[in-house]
Amino acid sequence: MDEFTVDAFVNRDDPIPVISFDPQNDLSDEANDSASDSERRRDRLKKHGKNLKENIRNVTGKGSSMQDRILEKLLQQVIPVEDLSASRADAPPSLDYITRPSFSLPTMSANFRRFNARIGVVFVFQAKVIRLLSWHTPTHTLSFLAVYTFICLDPYLLTVLPLAILLLALLIPSFIARHPPPTANTSNSATYGYTGPPLAPPRTVKPVKELSKDFFRNMRDLQNSMEDFSRVHDKILSIITPATNFSNEPLSSTLFLFGFLAIIVMLTASHLLPWRLIFLSIGWTVTGISHPAIQKQMHTVHKQHIVPREQQAKTLLDTWIAQDIILDSAPETREVEIFELQKLSPAGEWESWLFTSSPYDPLSESRIRHERPKGTRFFEDVQPPSGWEWSEKKWALDLWSREWVEERIITGVEVETEGERWVYDIRYTSDFDDGENALAYGMDGERDSQVTPKKGKRKVLPTWEEGSDAESEGRGRRGEWRRRRWVRMVKRKWQPRRSVSEGSR
Template sequence: MDEFTVDAFVNRDDPIPVISFDPQNDLSDEVEGDLSDSERKRDRLKRHGKNLKENMRKVTGQKSEPGTSMQDRILEKLLQQVIPVEDLSSSRAESSPALDYTSRPSFSLPTMSANFRRFNARIGVVFVFQSKVIRLLSWNTPTHTLSFLAVYTFICLDPYLLTVLPLAILLLALLIPSFIARHPPPTTNAAHATYGYSTAGPPLAPPVTVKPVKELSKDFFRNMRDLQNSMEDFSRVHDQVLSILTPATNFSNEPLSSTLFLFGFLAILVMLTASHLLPWRLIVLGIGWTVTALGHPTIQKQMHSVHKQHIIPREVQAKTLLDTWISQDIILDSAPETREVEIFELQKLSSAGEWESWLFSSSPYDPLSESRIRHERPKGTRFFEDVQPPKGWEWSEKKWALDLWSREWVEERIITGVEVETEGERWVYDIRYEYEDSDQGLIYGEDGEGPASPPPKKGKKKALPTWEEGSDAESEGRGRRGEWRRRRWVRMVKRKWQPRRSVSEGSR
């Protein structure tokens, strides 16, 4: 963009001109000739203000939605900066490829407000059904409850009647009431009491249509009240279920969770072998009658008194008996998992012929290792105290122990070109080979930097004796060993205790 200078906005009194390709503007300019100067200025300001609004909407990418105010747009932009909607949808789609949110609109405050109003205007039928179910199960009208139990009994005894139930609901709950609404019975009057109901003739009333309630009406606010209470009920039920299930299933109390797992496994075995022998029709029938009977006010009063007199005083005693049985019969192996880790102590031969401590490395740095072939320096730490356990583990022993079986770990790694000490400090030395260069007549050492000794008379590769082959390792082997030696240290680690982590609903 070009920078604006001071002269660009000198004339502040006139409106900023906006280029427009609307032919109506030309017509309006022709009409302006008949108006006064003040009226022409007022109309011109109005048009420029409208054009400026449209241009701002185009720049910000906002649609001119009806009913959206400037405050809503500002709040929407603020929420879009705070809530990464695109990142949230992409992470959900990656975690579950079946959920594709690309075709769904992103978060928008005006859209959310409009959708809530539309939803609240149409949710009344759900709350009407909920209130009818509550009245039915609470024995508000005993004849209705007994009729429901009769239908439920027939369905339990003959489950094939479930196929008839949707058709019966269609006829009795939808078609017949709609027909009666179009053909209403005559008004009852004492002087004309002999008239009866007749379905003949044309319809006398318009058909019943289900329409959303009007906004800001009494039914609209009733739906908001019921929706508010339903959200609170769901939150309470959700928290209560989690408070009961989570401590017993997340192994925070391992004996209790193990007991629940044991009983669940035994129940699965029993159901796999004896489920076909159980009278499921009678069981479902008894459950339905029991649940419906518990909703009767008289039975609820009796249950409340029984619970207060007999169950609450013995609740602590029953819990104590269960904990005692669990502690005696459920034996858990609470020892953490342990592993053995290793570290190699590397030493290098100095120019004075003495071995100097170099570092502690996770690799033995043998002659044919990849790092030696690439002429890379070994990686590790200089001191024993700086060696850390693997991630997620901790030390189970206080000190490192020297591996006395040096031959075994050398053979396991198939390391060649080394001399193994089976006694003493268990060092594993490099073996230095000498080669005769036929062109130069010189013998180069292992590093290839210069001649190591006078050339022998015969030009061939000569391997000096290893520790096992030599008669005196300290005298003859000192000059034949390479510049590196290593030995293996081991130590036990155990898994580290991890703190409890919370799992949100969206990451499950």
């Protein structure tokens, strides 16, 4: 195999070689020819089969080693492979072109070899750009600056630039390759012209050969490019991420403030800026500071003047941020409530029943459906809502029992405005013959007009009554339940987020 590949270049549209083999034609030819040529054709057939096997190995990767096959089977057990047959059956015909093969070591190896054989043009372009900006040939750099100046002063020349590149970089070199100039020892060099038939074959675009020096040079450049990308990526993230992810909230708030002000200024004054001169000065500045002499001078200035004052400038910025950027970092707070529910025992004593989120009033939905209240037995078992945490150490008794009763439009209860602020059920039995509460009240506190007592006059009762522990009147008609409201403050809890990884879907 050659050390170098002549006229090697990149062709991304280079098709995959298609190998066809029809043994019937060879057998038919073998039957028609003489016996003296049969042995020679048998050798040619064996050679053809051997070349076919090698080509299949190089193109499809089917001839991979046993280690590659074992590793591929192991990765297939770890990495979930999509069921392509099912997806193709369910997908419409127009989406067949988007199906992609699953992960495979032979496929990856074959694709890497094809990619590395064709990536040389990128590295050639990268090297030329570096040579151009580093003033390796000053005339080339000045020519570039002249073209850049014309484009900045007249941006419509950008439409001419692709056509000029087509002529100067593709067509003219290809014509010169087919019509090469005469050499120095040619006798008729004086009468030579670019007319007449071509003297050389056209320049073709083809990848480099595997295991050649050009192939390994591409691998070296690809390796170094990956390292350069990783370093630039990590450096950019180390600069941008701490300042923008609000880990340092004053600094991120300062950037947000200046960014917002910059947006307002650009929305109102961007059409007034001389953009042509701005881009012209940027291009000349970037190209000028890339000169080796200026680079050396800038390194000296940075080392002597900027590095000693870097910490001082950072201190001044931190001081300004601490004084002028005021953050309202107090967490969001809410008030939560719980109702302490007690039940009257047959012995006439009030027993602690449970703590519930509902007051369990006489006209609540659970009381109407004869359901037992739900909750917890002890204060310690009451948990804050999801995503919140307690901001106070203890529960506080709500001393304004009348307010929460009126807010919920609770009827048929007695409210204590002093003492322990219990709210009792009221049992009305004195005016009816069956000993049951025959008065029904709606949510607006009005009495049901369809209920008529058999004896005596109807007694108009309020939606709720007011009482206290000092009063003994009315205790005999209190119901079997009483409740009071406790409140406590909660604050939103900080929840760590999962790290964001690039490429996650």
